[in-house]
Amino acid sequence: MTEFNQIFKDQTLGKLCRATALIQKPKDENQSESAYQIRFLKGLSIHGIASFKFRSMNTTEKKRETQFQLTQLCAECTEKTKISHRPKRSFFHPRLKNFNRVEVHRSRTHGGFFQQIALFCIELYEATGRRYHILNRLVFPRRDKIYGKPNPHHVITGYLTFGTRKKEADSPVFNMHIELWARTYWGAYRKLNEAKSDRNGAFRIPYDLFYVQRLYIAKVWLAVYQTGHEHFHSNGQHSPEYKEFKRIKISKGDLVGIEYSCKQIQLSYWEYRQDTPIPRVVIRHHDRHAPDSYTPGYNEAIEKQFVPIELVKLRHIAMIRLNQGLTQQRIVEDYPENLTVCMEKVVPGITRSDDWFGRRMMNGMYACDFDRDPRNPQLYWVHHHWSSYDKTLHHYAMPDVDMWFTLKEDGLPLPVKITLTGPLTKNESDPKQKRTFTPEDGEKWLAAKRICRVSAALHAELAHHFSGTHLNIEQYAIACFRNLRLNPISGLLKSFLRSVVLLNHTADRILVGNGYITSACALTPKGINQLIYKVMGTLDWRGFKPMQPISEAHTAAKAGNLFWKIVWDFVEGYIDQPDNRAAILEHWFELYCFSEDLVNKSVPAFLCNYLQHALLEGNGKLKENTDWYQRGHRMDLTGERPMVDGIPKAVSRITTKQDGHAVTESDIDLLKQACTYMIYQATFGHTWSNSKQYDDIGEVLYCSLGLRFGNGPDGVLGPETDYSIAPDLTRSTQMMWWSNLLSRTGYGFIIANEDGDVPPDLQNRLESHRSQFEELGLDIDIIQSRITI
Incomplete structure (x- = not known):
């Protein structure tokens, strides 16, 4: 057995790091092997690792134990793989209009010359429209002034309700801001009055009938406004953003009596979908008829960060189609380096060790809920019950997973037992067959941990x-x-x-x-x-x-x-x-x-x-x-x-x-x-x-969202070198694309406050705890102010 295999089978972090130091020759021939071990380990650190005790091989150093903080390597790998949200798309890259154009196989980007010219024209048209409205507001301002003398005997009435469906037709929209406007023939705006709908959705707006009937008044309308997002000022005060939601035109000739009734005004306003038991909103068309919208800054940032990732995926898909010898290793290499890849380059085998497994289950993406085992309170228990959900087992394995951990002296969990329930090969069909693995099971234990990582990743993605x-x-x-x-x-x-x-x-x-x-x-x-x-x-x-x-x-x-x-x-x-x-x-x-x-x-x-x-x-x-x-x-x-x-x-x-x-x-x-x-x-x-x-989930063989049964006799329990277990090449590059998309594209952070809508008080409170979060391994600059991806 090679020295590396001996290292890989050694599951304790101290022994693994000691062995890793032994296989690397000191650069300075005058430096002792023990001194080299110390120098190496002083720079060794893994995200989530506190410390460990290392007993030196030197006779003198054997008499004492030295505790080394594992900080530098983690800092180096974390810094090296740190997510940067700076724009990366080059001028000649394809364009992406908005996030809704993203697709798993091929996103709806605009890469051709004429496509980009057409998109540029569309964006120019939209930008011109926005500038026109700004200019229009400057030339023809809508002053917050009531023109005429509103008469309580001349009123416009009506009532607002949600939606167009019968189920919501009687649900009133209350406290909605409503304004009555007129415009002159030369374009000037005249505000005639304003009101709010009451608890029953009803409104009543007095106005000056004689002012409306003046010859220079060209048209009249009722505007219903939604209260949008709040913008906070540096002093902490906030102001609502009113946005016109619906306009009801009123014929000037109809305003002749005491009361003009708009009757029921139905608003397709944040309606609940009726086709799902989950509370979801109705979105008829993402770009034109949605109750919310992305900010221009968001669309621009996502495009610049996302397009380079999309190009890698498209290149891989083309290589797969042309059978150009793409491999899982090449796929991982073509995407930005992640934490596990970085760690493996420095300490081969470390990310497959028991110590790393426990640390990531506790403090990684998985962030598992650790229950004490009710039958053995000395152990902690994590369980994923996939048999409760509809699935097909033609290609992919998905057993129920039970993991048991004990806590080490440093407070980090160490796996001691794994039970898998369900088929593990394509020839099995018993959904209740149980198999238990422990660290003594060698390669099977490594495979069982891989299944657990995949299970925990999928559970974190869907549930958390x-x-x-x-x-x-x-x-x-x-x-x-x-x-x-x-x-x-x-x-x-x-x-x-x-x-x-x-x-x-x-x-x-x-x-x-x-x-x-x-x-x-x-x-x-x-x-x-x-x-x-x-x-x-x-x-x-x-x-x-x-x-x-x-x-x-x-x-x-x-x-x-x-x-x-x-x-x-x-x-x-x-x-x-x-x-x-x-x-x-x-x-x-x-x-x-x-x-x-x-x-x-x-x-x-x-x-x-x-x-x-x-x-x-x-x-x-x-x-x-x-x-x-x-x-x-x-x-x-x-x-x-x-x-x-x-x-x-x-x-x-x-x-x-x-x-x-x-x-x-x-x-x-x-x-x-x-x-x-x-x-x-x-x-x-x-x-x-x-x-x-x-x-x-940024390294295909380490962890994905699913594992195939494979072609070997052990099924999904085969080694990582059996690529028939890993996702196929298409799914592999899509997984890498997906994890990059979610983690490496971002906009809207509490500290950065790109859109000016984060309360300054929250920013200040978070900033005052920066050092405490740094001690816990979290950079507060990456904490998002809302769900943006």
Whole structure:
């Protein structure tokens, strides 16, 4: 057996690093081997590793143990693979109009000369239109002045309702800003009056009939405005952005009597989809009829960062089609180097070691929920139950996964046992066949860990990332934009909830459904929908707290708790500010409707059968002696679920009170918790599961989102050198493209605040904790201000 194989089979970090030093000759011939080991190890550091003890080979040094901090190598690899969001697209690269043009196989870019000329003309036309409107506003300003003398006996009336569907036809749109405008023949604007719709959606606008009938008034219209995103100033004050949502033309000749009725005005305004049980918004056309829009800066940044990645994928697909000898290794080499590749170049075999496995499960993209094993509290247990979801096992293996860990002295987990349940070869069919592996199983143990990495990556992508942040935040965004307009909570939340519905609309096509994941693993579109539905049933703001650290080395949990505290203090300061508190109470009805939409549209609460029997009594109350269950980062099982039509709902009510006069301090505390939860999930929660994807799924053979059965007798338990187990070449480059897309394209960060919509108070509070986050291995500059990718 070669020295390298001996090194690879050695699963302890101290021995592995010692062996690695031994196979590298000292550059200085006068330097002793032991001194070289010390010099090498002083520079050795792995992300998430605290320290280890190394016993020197030298006789003198054997008498003492030296503890080395593993910091420099991690710093070097992290710096080398650090994601840069600076523009990278060259002038001659293809163009991408917006993120919705991204496709898994071939994105709808514009690469041809005439295509680019056409796109340039379109953009020039759009830019000219924007400049025209700016110039028009300068030449013909819309002054905030009422012309004429409004007469209460001459009024324009009507009422606003949601949507065009019968189901929502009677749902009023309240507190909507409405203005009555006229324009003269020479183009000047005349504001005749303004009003707000009441709780029933009704409005009544007095105006000066005699002024409207003047000869120079050319046309009259009613404008309905939506309250968009809030922009914060350096002094912390914020101002709403009013955007015209709908214009109702009124014939000047019809304004002759005492009252003119517009009757019912139906607004296709943040409507709920009726074709899915998940609360989703209606988007009829991404570019023309969507309730939200990307900022110009976002589209420009994504294009410049994304196009170089797209070109690598297109080159690979062409090589596959022409059979030009593309390999998995070449695919990985052509994309930017990630953390595991960097580590392998310095310490071969380290990323396949038990130590690395435990560290990434705790502090990597996976960020697993570590429960204590109820049958052996000395061990920690992680479980993925894929047999609950619809899947096809023709090509891909997908066994249920159980992992057990023990904590080392440094507080990091070490895997001691793995159980896989289900077929592991293409010839097996028993879904309940169990096989258990331990470190003594050698190559089979390495293969079992690979299966676990893939399982954890897919679970993190679907459960934590897509369901836990994207779809979870969409349900809050819809309820927020539908109901919050005058209440200061609108200014608090909207900048954090924007754009997510557009991203989810694109993800429906390229990620789930018939997107990449169903082609890269055994899950069917039905199975993905089942998983999403059940995960959504476990998500609630009430009683939520980030995962609690199980040791000092649990940096993912410690960073989450630190960020939660920062957001809580920010939200508390905002809500307790006297002017904000008074306005919150004055417009409490908006919060009541916001809460009702959340609860009524949320999915039923879900708890799997195993946890129902293990945690709950027959009456639904939590059992005693359930300390083994990690309650952080999960639904609070001690509270009562809100009931709608006899169905317990996942999302709790924020309030049951419609009037601010009845609000108590406990109601305010619930509001603070709900707001903190929304901001936390849209920022830190999404950043962690998204930005670390390239660290852990940026090397095909190390980890992907699915493994094939392979052609060998051991099936999926074969070695990494059996490429029939890894994703095929097309899926491999698509996976690398996907992880690059999610982690290496970005816009909208709290500290950078590109769009000026991040509250300065939150920026300052986060900046004041920069050093604490650095100690936990997190750069606060990458924390997003909203879900942007």
